Amino acid sequence: MEKIGFGVLGAGMISGIHADALRKSEKGKLVAICDVRTENAQKLADEYAPDAKVYSDFDQMLADPAVQVVNIVTPNHLHTQFVLKAAAAGKHVLCEKPPAMSLAETDQMIEACKKAGVKLGIFVQSRMREPMRYMKAALEAGRFGKVLRVDVQMKWFRNADYYKMDAWRSNRKCGAGVTIQHAFHYIDILQYLMGRGASVDATMCNLSHPDVALEDTLDARIMFANGVRGYVQASTALWPGNDVRIEVYGTDGCAVMAGTAMKEWKFKEELPEDEKIRKSGSAAATAGGDPKALPSEDHQYVIDDCVDAIREGREVCIPCESVRGTLELALAMYKSDKEKATVAIPFENEAAIWD
Numbered sequence: 001m002e003k004i005g006f007g008v009l010g011a012g013m014i015s016g017i018h019a020d021a022l023r024k025s026e027k028g029k030l031v032a033i034c035d036v037r038t039e040n041a042q043k044l045a046d047e048y049a050p051d052a053k054v055y056s057d058f059d060q061m062l063a064d065p066a067v068q069v070v071n072i073v074t075p076n077h078l079h080t081q082f083v084l085k086a087a088a089a090g091k092h093v094l095c096e097k098p099p100a101m102s103l104a105e106t107d108q109m110i111e112a113c114k115k116a117g118v119k120l121g122i123f124v125q126s127r128m129r130e131p132m133r134y135m136k137a138a139l140e141a142g143r144f145g146k147v148l149r150v151d152v153q154m155k156w157f158r159n160a161d162y163y164k165m166d167a168w169r170s171n172r173k174c175g176a177g178v179t180i181q182h183a184f185h186y187i188d189i190l191q192y193l194m195g196r197g198a199s200v201d202a203t204m205c206n207l208s209h210p211d212v213a214l215e216d217t218l219d220a221r222i223m224f225a226n227g228v229r230g231y232v233q234a235s236t237a238l239w240p241g242n243d244v245r246i247e248v249y250g251t252d253g254c255a256v257m258a259g260t261a262m263k264e265w266k267f268k269e270e271l272p273e274d275e276k277i278r279k280s281g282s283a284a285a286t287a288g289g290d291p292k293a294l295p296s297e298d299h300q301y302v303i304d305d306c307v308d309a310i311r312e313g314r315e316v317c318i319p320c321e322s323v324r325g326t327l328e329l330a331l332a333m334y335k336s337d338k339e340k341a342t343v344a345i346p347f348e349n350e351a352a353i354w355d
């Protein structure tokens with residue numbers, strides 16, 4: 001079957017993961033790259049897809065009939081305008097996380113894509129790691145019994161140069177900061193596993209990046225609507241940076257994923273497949289100390305799924321609607337830190353969060 005054409009908008013640091021995933025994909029193909037810095041787009045093409053067309057103007061890339069899906073890989077505060085343009089041009093969209101800087105923008109994106117009849121998926125690709133899929137299935141099957149607690153520990157390190165690479169990386173209104181930029185993936189995992197939040201208590205501080213006016217450390221407690229407590233400890237201040245850990249504890253079972261590997265999988269009632277599940281995942285790095293040290297397999301999963309979704313006329317594996325609750329939690333964390341108070345969900349006046 002002929003491959004579906006993908007265009008990548010934004011050829012910066014993480015674009016190589018998209019290009020590598022598309023190079024390996026048997027379903028999608030990188031046919032166009034667009035960046036206002038044409039040299040970035042050309043460099044990406046030279047390395048991963050010499051036949052891809054290079055654009056500096058997004059409208060021109062959107063006019064290219066070979067492009068059927070657009071991957072939005074620009075800084076966070078620019079996602080919305082490009083998703084809206086792609087939808088208006090009738091292109092399917094896979095957008096990097098966070099979907100947008102506000103729930104209002106996210107709703108606008110969802111609505112526009114629905115109206116245009118195009119897919120809108122978000123790259124919170126850690127959801128699709130094999131151990132995580134087993135955790136989700138075991139939760140749905142009730143194997144944990146009553147869930148008591150879910151946890152994320154993300155003890156990462158980013159040096160000062162990382163924050164100076166580009167102006168947006170140290171500007172909170174552009175979506176910088178450990179909560180919305182890095183921990184977003186793992187706040188998403190908790191929301192994916194537990195559902196909507198009911199309230200949030202969070203504190204933020206800057207432990208080791210005195211030159212940037214951002215939080216590099218987050219401690220948050222979430223009360224989920226289902227009554228389960230979730231805890232997030234996340235930082236980019238902790239040298240050398242280690243693998244993330246996700247832990248689920250219930251009355252009847254416990255599961256821990258570290259990096260991309262299952263570390264613990266114990267149930268009072270064992271099933272024959274548990275032995276295999278215990279060995280699931282891989283030893284791939286997950287950007288603990290190096291922002292580029294990420295496997296492209298998770299992005300490829302999302303890309304391949306999008307092609308299947310288009311062909312089968314079904315929803316993508318990570319629709320934007322399913323990530324809205326994650327953004328709601330992350331924004332509630334900023335509000336809680338700012339107001340030094342517990343924030344109930346839903347909350348009012350999200351625009352004031354970034355003032």
Ligand SMILES: NC(=O)c1ccc[n+]([C@@H]2O[C@H](COP(=O)([O-])OP(=O)(O)OC[C@H]3O[C@@H](n4cnc5c(N)ncnc54)[C@H](O)[C@@H]3O)[C@@H](O)[C@H]2O)c1
Nearest residue numbers: 010011012013014035036037040073074075076096097123
């Ligand atoms: N899913 C993940 O694991 C993961 C990891 C890192 C980053 N990200 C996300 O990927 C996105 C990009 O991050 P990055 O680190 O590659 O950023 P970056 O700053 O390195 O790259 C962004 C690129 O977008 C280009 N750009 C900016 N404005 C543009 C415009 N108007 N038109 C065309 N191109 C434009 C820039 O020139 C740059 O080349 C962000 O949303 C970030 O949150 C996701």
